[in-house]
Amino acid sequence: MPMNEKRCVITGLGLVCAIGNDTEECFESALNGKSGITDVKSFDTSACYSHKGAEVSSTNEQLAKGRYDRTTALGIKAAGEALADAGIDTDSEGASDIGVILGSCIAGAACVEKYYNAKVNGGKGDIDDLKAMPASVIAGNVADYYNAGGITANIVNACAAGTLSVAMAIDLIRGGKGEIFLAGGCDSFSSLAYAGFHALRALAPSDCSPFNHSDGITLGEGAGVLVVESYEHAVKRGAKIYCDVLGSGVSSDAYHITAPRPDGEGQMSVITRAVKNSGLKFTDIEYVNAHGTGTAKNDESEFLSLNTVFADNKDLSVSSTKSMTGHCLGAAGAIEAVLTVKALKEGRKT
Amino acid sequence: MSNSFAFGGNNASIVFAKDPNLLNLTCPKQDLYVTGVGIVGGEFDEASKTYVAKLDTDTFKSYGVKSAFLRKLDRLSQLQLLSGLRALEDAGVTVTPENEGIIGICIGTNDGPMTEIANFQKGIIRDGIDKGSAFAFPNTVYNAAGGYLSIATGIKGYNVTIANGFQSGLQSVCAAAGAIMFGYESIMLASGTDECTDIDEEIYSDLGMAGEGKMTLGEGSVTCVIEKDSSATERGAKRYAKIAGFSSTRDTSGDRSDNLRLSEAALTKAILNVLEEGGMKASDVKCIYGFGNGIAEIDNFEMDVYKKIFGDGIEVKLVKKDFGEARAASSSLQFAMLAKDISDGKFESGIAVSYGTSALYSAVLLTKA
Numbered sequence: 042m043p044m045n046e047k048r049c050v051i052t053g054l055g056l057v058c059a060i061g062n063d064t065e066e067c068f069e070s071a072l073n074g075k076s077g078i079t080d081v082k083s084f085d086t087s088a089c090y091s092h093k094g095a096e097v098s099s100t101n102e103q104l105a106k107g108r109y110d111r112t113t114a115l116g117i118k119a120a121g122e123a124l125a126d127a128g129i130d131t132d133s134e135g136a137s138d139i140g141v142i143l144g145s146c147i148a149g150a151a152c153v154e155k156y157y158n159a160k161v162n163g164g165k166g167d168i169d170d171l172k173a174m175p176a177s178v179i180a181g182n183v184a185d186y187y188n189a190g191g192i193t194a195n196i197v198n199a200c201a202a203g204t205l206s207v208a209m210a211i212d213l214i215r216g217g218k219g220e221i222f223l224a225g226g227c228d229s230f231s232s233l234a235y236a237g238f239h240a241l242r243a244l245a246p247s248d249c250s251p252f253n254h255s256d257g258i259t260l261g262e263g264a265g266v267l268v269v270e271s272y273e274h275a276v277k278r279g280a281k282i283y284c285d286v287l288g289s290g291v292s293s294d295a296y297h298i299t300a301p302r303p304d305g306e307g308q309m310s311v312i313t314r315a316v317k318n319s320g321l322k323f324t325d326i327e328y329v330n331a332h333g334t335g336t337a338k339n340d341e342s343e344f345l346s347l348n349t350v351f352a353d354n355k356d357l358s359v360s361s362t363k364s365m366t367g368h369c370l371g372a373a374g375a376i377e378a379v380l381t382v383k384a385l386k387e388g389r390k391t
Numbered sequence: 392m393s394n395s396f397a398f399g400g401n402n403a404s405i406v407f408a409k410d411p412n413l414l415n416l417t418c419p420k421q422d423l424y425v426t427g428v429g430i431v432g433g434e435f436d437e438a439s440k441t442y443v444a445k446l447d448t449d450t451f452k453s454y455g456v457k458s459a460f461l462r463k464l465d466r467l468s469q470l471q472l473l474s475g476l477r478a479l480e481d482a483g484v485t486v487t488p489e490n491e492g493i494i495g496i497c498i499g500t501n502d503g504p505m506t507e508i509a510n511f512q513k514g515i516i517r518d519g520i521d522k523g524s525a526f527a528f529p530n531t532v533y534n535a536a537g538g539y540l541s542i543a544t545g546i547k548g549y550n551v552t553i554a555n556g557f558q559s560g561l562q563s564v565c566a567a568a569g570a571i572m573f574g575y576e577s578i579m580l581a582s583g584t585d586e587c588t589d590i591d592e593e594i595y596s597d598l599g600m601a602g603e604g605k606m607t608l609g610e611g612s613v614t615c616v617i618e619k620d621s622s623a624t625e626r627g628a629k630r631y632a633k634i635a636g637f638s639s640t641r642d643t644s645g646d647r648s649d650n651l652r653l654s655e656a657a658l659t660k661a662i663l664n665v666l667e668e669g670g671m672k673a674s675d676v677k678c679i680y681g682f683g684n685g686i687a688e689i690d691n692f693e694m695d696v697y698k699k700i701f702g703d704g705i706e707v708k709l710v711k712k713d714f715g716e717a718r719a720a721s722s723s724l725q726f727a728m729l730a731k732d733i734s735d736g737k738f739e740s741g742i743a744v745s746y747g748t749s750a751l752y753s754a755v756l757l758t759k760a
Contacts, residue, residue: 051407088521137643146397146532148503148554153512161516168597171590172650175502176533176554181749182647190643193749194562195554197503197533199397204405205551212569218639233508236515236523237531287406291575293541293550294400295491298463298529307402307547308394310492314575315392315404326406330393339396374395378405381393385409 048272049211049287052280053127055119055225056379057104058263058366059095063122067366067376068383076365078248078259084232091244095261095367096230109182110149110173111262115372116183116227119264123223124187127268128280131187135278140191140219141184142210143266144202144226146371148176148195150233179227191219197371200332201291202226203265204374208289210269220274225375227264234260234370241299243336249368251333251361255340261367265375267382283386287321290314300338305346312350324354328384330377333361334368398529399538401550421572424623424760425631425730427482427616429474432714432724433587433609441587442609442715444470454480456543464530464539465507466610470720471498471536471584472543474612478580479544482616482628486545493622495549495576496537497567499559499583501718501747503533503552506588536584548576556747557682557716558639559583560613560723564755565637567617577622583723584612591718598650606684609715613723615730630760631730635740636668642750650748653692657752658744662700665742665756673701676756678732678741680725683709684716693744708732721745722753729757 054064059077061067070077080086081094101109105117120141124131129139152170159166172178180193192213196206203226210224228234238244238260245257275282292314294307301308316323329351332343351357362380369376394404433442446469451461454476464472475496479486486494507530515523529535534552541550549570553559560583567579587610595601601608623630640661642654666673679697683690697705710724711717717724722745729741740758 084520086520088519090521148533150508153508154516157509157512157516161513168593171594171597174508174590175505177501177556177559177748180555181751184641185643185646185750188643190641192639193555193641193751194566195749197500197552197554198401198403198537198550199399199532199534201395201397201401201403204393204395204403205401207405208403209551209566209569212573216569216572232515232520233512233531236520237511237525237528239521240523240525240528242525284407284409287408289403289405291495291549291551291570292402292492293496293538293547294402295541295545295547296400298400298535298538298542299398301396301400307400308396310547311396311402311404312392312394315406318574319406319408321406321408325408326392328392332394332396343394343396374393374403374405377395378393378407382407385407 047215048285049214050270050272050275050285051267051283051382052270052275053123053268054379054382055123055266056376057097057115057118058369058376059097059261060365062099064379068380071362071365071380072389076248078367083230089239091246093248093259094230095259097262111151111229112145112149112227113179113182115229115264116143116179117186119225119266120183120187120223123266123268136188137190138220139189140222141180141189141193142206142222142224143180143183144196144206144371144375145176145179146199146202146228147231147234149174150231151229154232200370200373202371205291207267207269207378208291211286211289214271221270223266224269225266226372228262228370228372230260230262245335249335249364251335251364252340255335255337257336258334258368261369263369263372263376265372265379267378283382288315288318290318301342303342305342308343308346309350323351326354326357328358330381331359331361333363398532399534400541401534422620423568423571423634424618425615426618426623426628427478428727429477429481429614430727431470431474432611443587444610465504467504467584467586468536468539470586470612471582472540474582474614475540475580478614478616484578491545491547493548493577494546495570495579496540496546497563497579497581498537498552499563499719500554501557501559501585502588502591503554504531504535505590507531509590555751556749557718558722558745558747558751558753559719561726561743561745561753561755562639564726565639568634568637571617571619577619579617580614581617582612582614583719585718585720586610600686605686606716609717611717611720613720613727615727631734632757633760635758636665636756638664639751639753652750655696658696659700661752661754662742665754669756676701676740676742677706678738679705679707680729680743681707681709682745684711726755733757733759
């Protein structure tokens with residue numbers, strides 16, 4: 042199999058979440074500490090102990106033309122911004138080579154709710170909602186929306202899905218399976234996830250406060266999409282380059298289905314892998330956009346991991362933007378990647 | 392740097408840099424082999440007219456899986472766990488503290504845990520949003536099966552779950568191969584897993600794909616152990632076949648990916664790509680493990696493409712008549728059976744082909760080890 046020593050760069054960004062409808066708005070909000078967390082509007086939470094969420098104000102129709110599940114609609118919105126930012130005309134021949142790798146945790150949860158609301162209440166349920174439920178259709182529909190004809194994949198590794206999608210895009214480029222990808226993640230606000238985290242007693246009673254109160258998460262929704270491209274491809278078409286994406290790490294805790302290892306072993310392993318794969322030293326890293334969910338278990342293990350791995354890096358800055366965006370599940374890693382790239386480009390940390 | 396940690400115990404980190412002055416990123420070519428196969432398939436059930444897998448606690452016990460652990464797993468995760476354990480056993484791989492970090496998992500699924508999702512959603516609609524089950528919720532997450540497999544075996548390397556239509560099982564092979572080539576791991580478990588659901592029956596009946604004279608739904612899980620040459624040599628592993636090429640191509644003629652799109656151009660391109668990657672001619676290939684699922688339109692479309700590329704002499708083998716349409720599991724089974732046929736000396740080389748609702752066409756070329 043052909044393998045290439047390809048340099049991968051970021052040439053476009055797209056973002057929609059509770060703190061803004063595009064990358065610039067979200068980044069400015071994050072710099073100014075503007076939170077998108079409010080009382081939940083999508084459904085009734087009066088029976089719950091928490092009522093907070095970070096929802097996107099736009100309707101599905103405002104996000105995408107046509108009928109899509111909200112998760113896909115969010116992905117379409119962010120992908121459109123990323124393509125425009127990268128200077129790609131989706132009606133041109135060049136778009137046919139673009140691959141789409143998107144992460145999601147809950148996939149078509151809005152359609153799940155709509156369909157079963159009808160069924161449980163004695164109705165028939167709309168077959169189109171049923172077809173829109175599986176994660177399998179997200180990347181394909183985003184690709185079709187923009188005439189993208191490269192490889193598609195839906196990465197469904199829960200809250201790590203968005204980060205994994207960017208990692209996979211790099212691997213595909215370096216493996217000679219494509220030159221340009223839309224990579225990121227999208228997830229909608231849903232009663233399913235809210236009820237689930239409520240059942241786990243993992244929701245913060247008020248606005249989440251990662252690495253501070255650490256008394257739970259606040260769920261959010263949104264999408265982050267990055268145009269990941271080989272350096273040669275970007276230069277050839279005269280694209281602006283935000284930064285390089287050097288390397289990634291992926292690992293498993295092999296410990297518990299919902300809780301991280303208290304000793305942070307898995308987290309240390311993945312950070313070490315990513316830094317090693319990038320060719321950098323731990324002291325080269327200036328900023329970490331942490332997972333920082335706001336649960337005691339995550340924050341304790343992540344704090345321990347970062348302190349251990351970056352023990353010699355006294356200048357390291359760490360933040361969690363989930364305090365403003367909420368935890369957007371499969372979109373979280375992608376949203377945070379977009380904010381990290383912006384911070385790197387602008388020289389200002391969120 | 393940006394970090395993400397997730398349910399299922401999955402961790403991912405990524406490093407960005409402005410104007411880096413290093414960049415000596417090498418990805419040496421590696422020969423990859425299939426060194427283990429684990430299959431869990433269904434038997435035809437007259438009542439449901441589907442292929443249903445039998446899962447009993449004694450089978451799991453024989454692998455040291457405790458009942459208390461097994462009870463936490465939904466059906467999809469149980470299918471995945473069993474095929475994963477069988478594949479490790481077949482490959483002679485024992486997970487130890489020395490190798491736990493260099494073994495990874497890549498799972499492909501069409502539907503994921505749709506049964507668990509549907510049941511959880513129905514429950515909260517019926518009983519209230521504050522009455523969700525903390526026990527059931529983790530199993531609504533697509534990567535739960537991969538997480539449980541990691542927990543049960545102690546595998547701590549790369550872990551990814553891909554949901555991308557019927558061909559997800561083949562795409563998992565491609566992703567697993569990539570994970571080894573980029574030096575992430577030495578050994579990868581590549582799986583396709585799907586369970587029978589009411590949802591499938593409803594969707595495919597509506598699409599006119601299920602029912603009398605159409606496809607017969609099934610369930611199962613197939614895991615293959617993919618391993619780099621040096622690792623297989625060091626272990627003295629048996630080798631079923633060598634992965635000589637893989638490719639995925641996409642049809643762009645439609646505007647929605649919810650439905651299957653038949654594309655001669657995309658299927659042809661995927662096959663030609665793997666032939667080129669493997670340095671082979673069409674005349675070198677004597678066997679195709681095809682997608683064919685009993686729907687005349689699909690079967691005829693596929694046969695026409697194979698005849699155009701390979702001529703009339705090509706042998707096209709189909710697994711679904713004995714396994715059912717188990718979506719991602721079926722595409723993994725095609726790959727596994729081709730590897731076994733090559734190992735048994737039936738063919739020198741062959742291609743497994745699959746496609747699905749994402750309009751993606753995948754092909755993997757296997758040759759003699």
